[in-house]
Amino acid sequence: MTSSVGMSAVLGACARPRDAAVREPKQDGGSGEGGEVTPGEDLMREHGILRRIMFLYDEAIRRLDGREEVPINVLLSAAGVVRRVIEDYHEKLEEDFLFPRFERAGKLTDLVAVLRRQHQAGRIVTGDVLTLARGPLGEQAGRLKLADRLRAFNRMYRPHAAREDTVLFPALRALVGGKAYAELGEQFEDKEHRVLGEGGFEKAVAEVAELEAALGIADLASFTPT
Numbered sequence: 001m002t003s004s005v006g007m008s009a010v011l012g013a014c015a016r017p018r019d020a021a022v023r024e025p026k027q028d029g030g031s032g033e034g035g036e037v038t039p040g041e042d043l044m045r046e047h048g049i050l051r052r053i054m055f056l057y058d059e060a061i062r063r064l065d066g067r068e069e070v071p072i073n074v075l076l077s078a079a080g081v082v083r084r085v086i087e088d089y090h091e092k093l094e095e096d097f098l099f100p101r102f103e104r105a106g107k108l109t110d111l112v113a114v115l116r117r118q119h120q121a122g123r124i125v126t127g128d129v130l131t132l133a134r135g136p137l138g139e140q141a142g143r144l145k146l147a148d149r150l151r152a153f154n155r156m157y158r159p160h161a162a163r164e165d166t167v168l169f170p171a172l173r174a175l176v177g178g179k180a181y182a183e184l185g186e187q188f189e190d191k192e193h194r195v196l197g198e199g200g201f202e203k204a205v206a207e208v209a210e211l212e213a214a215l216g217i218a219d220l221a222s223f224t225p226t
């Protein structure tokens with residue numbers, strides 16, 4: 001694993017309940033004004049975690065292709081965040097609270113069908129990543145196979161998340177109305193506490209930051225073109 005001392009220091013600093021000020025019951029019917037975290041914002045910032053994982057995967061792919069060392073524990077931890085936070089939590093929210101509403105209303109049904117299928121495909125790819133990363137990677141063939149699965153994950157999830165951000169989530173509030181939208185925010189919060197525990201989002205962000213540091217891609221400024 002990555003340095004457990006470093007990890008607990010980071011987690012200790014960040015392991016606080018989600019900012020109570022932004023999670024107070026909605027005062028305005030959930031219009032999004034007044035600083036609350038709306039369901040759309042909640043889902044989109046989980047996509048932010050997914051994007052940071054895909055950036056980690058990009059770096060792992062580069063190293064695997066180039067026969068450079070890849071800290072397998074970092075890759076396993078990254079895939080573990082995908083499984084725990086994205087597949088078992090974020091996608092469950094979409095499957096339980098969003099997709100059925102669109103399906104019942106007969107809205108965006110083709111898109112929802114593809115998104116559902118891609119969740120299933122993503123789980124299979126993550127299973128492959130975990131299996132391959134735990135296996136012997138001395139042979140370049142195994143490394144290239146692993147790189148291929150990581151590439152397949154990123155290839156699917158970049159447009160998947162972008163489509164949800166720009167089409168599905170913006171349509172949600174209009175579909176359910178302000179009151180139900182506000183109630184969804186409360187249901188998401190309850191679910192987050194039950195599935196991920198207190199401060200689940202913040203802990204996941206801290207873990208991803210630690211993994212970025214371990215792969216040497218934590219310095220955002222270093223990616224600014226000169």
Ligand SMILES: [Fe+2]
Pocket residue numbers: 091094115119160164
């Ligand atoms: Fe999704």
Ligand SMILES: [Fe+2]
Pocket residue numbers: 043047090091094161164
């Ligand atoms: Fe999503």
